[in-house]
Amino acid sequence: MTDNKTSPTLLIHAIRKAPQYIHTIQPPLFRASTIIFQSTAHLFDRHWTDAYDYSYGTHGTPTTYTLGDQLAQLEGGKYCLLAPSGLSAINLVNSTFLSQGDEVWVPDNIYGPNMEHLRNLQQRYGIIVKVYNPIDADSFAPSAKTKLIWLEAAGSVTLEFPDLKNLVKKAQQASVLTALDNTWGAGLAFNAFDFSDEHLTIDITVHALTKYPSGGGDILMGSVITQDQTLHHQLFKMHATQGICVSGDDSAQITRSLPHMYLRYQQQAESAKVLLEWLKQQSEFTQVLHPTDPNSPGHEYWKEICIDGKSAGLVSVIFNSKYDMHAIRRFCDALTLFKLGFSWGGPMSLVMLYDLKHMRVLPNTHLQQGLLVRFCIGLESAQDLIQDIQNALKQLK
Known part of the structure; x- marks a missing residue:
């Protein structure tokens, strides 16, 4: 190798290399397209x-x-x-x-x-x-x-x-x-x-x-x-x-x-169950969907399979059919803690609205007629999320 201390070769083939064998809580990060073979x-x-x-x-x-x-x-x-x-x-x-x-x-x-x-x-x-x-x-x-x-x-x-x-x-x-x-x-x-x-x-x-x-x-x-x-x-x-x-x-x-995935999953599930009980009492909804609820379709199958009553932090509601898409959009737009977006499992609660008429092939006699909103529960206080929904329901009228 050349003795030139400014050689570009030295920027690629370093003379000294720190040992690669320390142990840390998080494993080392490897970024690679090319992987060098020893022989x-x-x-x-x-x-x-x-x-x-x-x-x-x-x-x-x-x-x-x-x-x-x-x-x-x-x-x-x-x-x-x-x-x-x-x-x-x-x-x-x-x-x-x-x-x-x-x-x-x-x-x-x-x-x-x-x-x-x-x-x-x-x-x-x-x-x-x-x-x-x-x-x-x-x-x-x-x-x-x-x-x-x-x-x-x-x-x-x-x-x-x-x-x-x-x-x-x-x-x-x-x-x-x-x-x-x-x-x-x-x-x-x-x-x-x-x-x-x-x-x-x-x-x-x-x-x-x-x-x-x-x-x-x-x-x-x-x-x-x-x-x-x-x-x-x-x-x-x-x-x-x-x-x-x-x-x-x-x-x-x-x-x-x-x-810490288990802790987040558990926390969001517990908050979802709190919301579930409150949502079931609201007259604006004709059906509340969550596998842990005895009235939710497939509850008996959830009960026999899921370990210790575990469930994810999602709850869906079907609105009374008297509320049209304009009303449901007003409701969603009025939410402040729930943000309008796809996906779930993150720290922030999300909401999304659906028209099941365009999403199902078979007749669904187990579902009520009406537009559906899915709540994906984050890590906020359950009571704060309830208050957010309560305030937004006022926009239906």
């Missing part, structure tokens, strides 16, 4: 199926593998892949397991963007999309073409808790893959890989890490978790060929948030 032996003796394939940044670094290991352990799985968002993780599952002519079943309360993706696959590649009622396992009728069933516990927006046991039993009997959007439960409300006395298990879970694991409303990421190595390798191959990867910085942020 040609390390280059050629590796394989993409290795537990930790350090070959290129898209496959993984210690930072991303650390987060994946923690998430797999949290949810009761063995293998984890990370994606740039929850929807990206969902699309990875669909792209891996659905081919032309395959049939996929989805709940009527499916996460909207997942349905959009499946409709696109249906139009372009001939995927057959069937819809079932999540609280009626008899409405799921798999055929010889059925490859995959999507499950949500609880379902998007209307929060029905599905008949998970019977749906999974029917899927297993028909050799149909089960994929669960586990964002609501977050790996805390129940173990998707062992959720009954009969040790029933989901094949694949998808988790929008954007929500509770992030906890700050500022990180987009998703995970796909399995216990079966064959399924994992199928997913991993598609993951690699599509170039799906995540930022080391974002992964480190989520790793930093995981230790």
Whole structure:
């Protein structure tokens, strides 16, 4: 190496390097596209199926593998892949397991963007999309073409808790893959890989890490978790060929948030239950939806599966049908602590309004007629949130 002290080479190949072996509370952050191989032996003796394939940044670094290991352990799985968002993780599952002519079943309360993706696959590649009622396992009728069933516990927006046991039993009997959007439960409300006395298990879970694991409303990421190595390798191959990867910085942020996720989940759930009891007393609402409430659709299924009565911090209300969209918009605009925005799981409470007529395929006799508003509870005082809703209800008149 040149002796020139101003050589640009020295800016890349430093003469001194601090030792890399200290132990800290937070693991080191690795940012990498290129990963340096120690020798040609390390280059050629590796394989993409290795537990930790350090070959290129898209496959993984210690930072991303650390987060994946923690998430797999949290949810009761063995293998984890990370994606740039929850929807990206969902699309990875669909792209891996659905081919032309395959049939996929989805709940009527499916996460909207997942349905959009499946409709696109249906139009372009001939995927057959069937819809079932999540609280009626008899409405799921798999055929010889059925490859995959999507499950949500609880379902998007209307929060029905599905008949998970019977749906999974029917899927297993028909050799149909089960994929669960586990964002609501977050790996805390129940173990998707062992959720009954009969040790029933989901094949694949998808988790929008954007929500509770992030906890700050500022990180987009998703995970796909399995216990079966064959399924994992199928997913991993598609993951690699599509170039799906995540930022080391974002992964480190989520790793930093995981230790207190349980406390945040628990606090938001408790506040949601306080709001639930108050909302049920308000005449403006004809129905209040929350799986812990005995009158909420699917309550009996929630009760038999969720551990120690756990639930997420979301509550939906259906307004009396005499209130039109203009009135509901006035209500939402009048809220001050609840901010109008998608997502949930962060420190700030959010609200969103929906017209179910444009979101459901099947007749929903378990739901009242009227416009729906979903409250996503943050970390504010429950009494302050109640006061905020109380003040905004005045705008309905």
